[in-house]
Amino acid sequence: IAGITQAPTSQILAAGRRMTLRCTQDMRHNAMYWYRQDLGLGLRLIHYSNTAGTTGKGEVPDGYSVSRANTDDFPLTLASAVPSQTSVYFCASSEGLNTGELFFGEGSRLTVL
Amino acid sequence: GQNIDQPTEMTATEGAIVQINCTYQTSGFNGLFWYQQHAGEAPTFLSYNVLDGLEEKGRFSSFLSRSKGYSYLLLKELQMKDSASYLCAVMDSNYQLIWGAGTKLIIKP
Numbered sequence: 001i002a003g004i005t006q007a008p009t010s011q012i013l014a015a016g017r018r019m020t021l022r023c024t025q026d027m028r029h030n031a032m033y034w035y036r037q038d039l040g041l042g043l044r045l046i047h048y049s050n051t052a053g054t055t056g057k058g059e060v061p062d063g064y065s066v067s068r069a070n071t072d073d074f075p076l077t078l079a080s081a082v083p084s085q086t087s088v089y090f091c092a093s094s095e096g097l098n099t100g101e102l103f104f105g106e107g108s109r110l111t112v113l
Numbered sequence: 114g115q116n117i118d119q120p121t122e123m124t125a126t127e128g129a130i131v132q133i134n135c136t137y138q139t140s141g142f143n144g145l146f147w148y149q150q151h152a153g154e155a156p157t158f159l160s161y162n163v164l165d166g167l168e169e170k171g172r173f174s175s176f177l178s179r180s181k182g183y184s185y186l187l188l189k190e191l192q193m194k195d196s197a198s199y200l201c202a203v204m205d206s207n208y209q210l211i212w213g214a215g216t217k218l219i220i221k222p
Contacts, residue, residue: 042117042212043156043200058209090155098208100146104155 003027006091006105013081013112021076021108023091031094032074033058033102034066036087043090049074050097081112115139117213119201124219125191133186133199133216141206147175147186148200150215156200160186188218196220 004025013019025032034046045058049068063085065077074093078085088109092102116138125131137145144163148156162168162177162184174187186199198215205211 040214042214043202043210044212045209098143098204100144100161100202100204100210101158102156102210104157106155 004091004093004103004105006089006108008108009106010109011111013078013110015082015112016080019078019081019110021078021089021091021110023074023076023105024072025074025091025093025103026072027093027103028071029093029095029103030071031097031099032068033092033094034064034074034076035090035092036060037090037107038087046076046089048097078110081110083112086110086112115203115205115211117201117203117211119199119213119216121214122217122219124221125188127191127193127220127222129191130187130189131191131218133188133201133218135184135186135201135213137182137184137201137203137211137213139203139205139211142179143204143206143208145175145177145184146202146204146210147173147184148202149197150200151197159199191220193220193222 007022033048035043047066049055091105094102119135147159150156160175167176172189177184200215201213202210
């Protein structure tokens with residue numbers, strides 16, 4: 001089934017640990033995004049990528065890093081998790097950065113204790 | 114700053130019509146988008162407006178007034194499965210999507 005796959009779907013993590021959220025798409029979309037969604041707030045962009053080999057910072061990039069080695073994969077890494085990074089993380093893709101029709105993965109619920 | 118405002122929660126009756134409003138203040142405008150998000154699931158794209166007026170897609174319609182910084186999503190013949198959050202998002206001059214916090218729509222029988 002075409003779309004975006006995220007893993008893990010849920011994770012509990014001790015503060016200070018390193019964590020990588022995986023994201024893979026099979027739609028050959030150029031643009032990919034990582035958002036976090038917190039209660040009462042809109043989706044907030046963490047990092048994005050316009051094409052393989054390029055990445056950019058979003059609204060809330062601190063404490064997170066990404067890489068885009070190829071078109072399909074866009075992992076998000078928390079180098080040293082903190083409790084404020086407890087959130088639901090969504091990976092998304094679109095044909096291009098100027099396209100507002102995003103396709104989202106099912107989300108990764110992360111709890112940092 | 115950039116801001117998207119929409120009501121936090123609305124309640125409507127099955128079979129009725131509901132209008133969800135969205136007002137925005139952004140740096141530039143390159144389109145307004147509505148997404149639906151069922152509880153515990155991913156957002157899914159519903160509609161896109163870039164010119165003033167009404168866009169109709171089945172039971173759902175979306176309206177835009179750029180001069181007023183205003184949009185609404187109109188849902189007709191409400192069904193229980195329409196219970197979800199509806200997210201308004203505006204693409205600014207840098208082609209970044211600015212998201213509202215979402216409107217939780219509760220449908221009662």
